[in-house]
Amino acid sequence: MFASTIRTSLASSRKVTCSATGVGGRCLSGGAGYGNVRDQVLPTEQETERELFQHCNYPRTANVISAPMTYGQPYVGTDCGPRWLKEAGLRSMLSNLGWRVKEAPALDFDDFSVHKPPKVNNSAKNSHIVGEGTLKLAKLVEETIVAGEFPLILGGDHSIGLGSLAAVLKARPDVGIIWVDAHADLNTPNSSPSGNMHGMPIGLLMDGVLTPDEMPPGCEWVNDYPRISPDSIVYVGLRDVDSEERKLIRKLNIKAFTMTDIDRYGIGRVMEMSLGHLLQDNPDRPLHLSYDIDAVDPVFAPATGTTVRGGLTFREAHYVAESVAASGNLASAEIVELNPNLSDGSGATETVDLGLQIVTSLMGKSII
Ligand SMILES: NC(=[NH2+])NCCC[C@H](N)C(=O)O
Ligand SMILES: [Mn+2]
Numbered sequence: 001m002f003a004s005t006i007r008t009s010l011a012s013s014r015k016v017t018c019s020a021t022g023v024g025g026r027c028l029s030g031g032a033g034y035g036n037v038r039d040q041v042l043p044t045e046q047e048t049e050r051e052l053f054q055h056c057n058y059p060r061t062a063n064v065i066s067a068p069m070t071y072g073q074p075y076v077g078t079d080c081g082p083r084w085l086k087e088a089g090l091r092s093m094l095s096n097l098g099w100r101v102k103e104a105p106a107l108d109f110d111d112f113s114v115h116k117p118p119k120v121n122n123s124a125k126n127s128h129i130v131g132e133g134t135l136k137l138a139k140l141v142e143e144t145i146v147a148g149e150f151p152l153i154l155g156g157d158h159s160i161g162l163g164s165l166a167a168v169l170k171a172r173p174d175v176g177i178i179w180v181d182a183h184a185d186l187n188t189p190n191s192s193p194s195g196n197m198h199g200m201p202i203g204l205l206m207d208g209v210l211t212p213d214e215m216p217p218g219c220e221w222v223n224d225y226p227r228i229s230p231d232s233i234v235y236v237g238l239r240d241v242d243s244e245e246r247k248l249i250r251k252l253n254i255k256a257f258t259m260t261d262i263d264r265y266g267i268g269r270v271m272e273m274s275l276g277h278l279l280q281d282n283p284d285r286p287l288h289l290s291y292d293i294d295a296v297d298p299v300f301a302p303a304t305g306t307t308v309r310g311g312l313t314f315r316e317a318h319y320v321a322e323s324v325a326a327s328g329n330l331a332s333a334e335i336v337e338l339n340p341n342l343s344d345g346s347g348a349t350e351t352v353d354l355g356l357q358i359v360t361s362l363m364g365k366s367i368i
């Protein structure tokens, strides 16, 4: 109650401009729905108040970036994700939450300059196209951040993470990353069992994993961008990890909350530990959330290319987004791997609806 009073009066009485990073929903909605969660993350009342002041940067502008990439995996249809999310009402949802909404023209990933048939490279398939496309995305995300806007990126397969992560790492060197996924996407061309680049964005960017000459052809630009430090990323929802990925997670001591951890501790505690890990040294740290819809159980999200049973429940899927939003630190986000082609009509609609609801939660919607 106390916190929500502050929030409402702040939002109505001041237009605070600051370089802070919080999701506008906390200022705009005035809802008290996140109070409990934030108290878990930020232990003292003084801290909560201070944080409210720092992060209140109403009004906020979201730049919706459509990244209809399919070349990081084998199925056509992941390019429909952005369009379906938009047709399901993304824009009005964002404005109802109080966001000013901008929309960048959808990136064109078929307009690649590599006209000759890409050299067959089974260890990193379509790497020229993925490399060229993700560079376009990286530039747009960087521009968005420099313009003081919130990049809301709609995939597309998860290879787009290469572009979005490279950009946030460059524009916000202190960024913390939350990777919500059934998979670790930590493969390299050498370790990948499939050669699909949607399984590699973290592997290509993680500090100490690849030498510059091992970067797949077409992705050399990544060598000019910063690397992810292993302690700056947290996984949530893992349940299908390849053997080399497992070795790396252990060797680099990457914080990873698997479905087993969610069974054991509950999603509340897992998110508290995830945010605690990333925010422990800097409560104002900007966060990037990468949400692969296949983190959710296929019962609720069947329309995606690499389903794995035993995933997040409907509410857990929301809670992840709600708790990250409630931290006030979310500065950029992406949702990926929706493929409406890969399910019957109702499965596709359910998946897209859930995707939209997850985005709604992470952009600041509280239940009351
Ligand atoms: N973003 C995804 N859905 N990734 C799935 C990756 C599956 C597997 N680990 C691979 O590298 O091929
Ligand atoms: Mn996945």
Ligand SMILES: [Mn+2]
Pocket: 158, 181, 183, 185, 198, 292
């Ligand atoms: Mn993924």
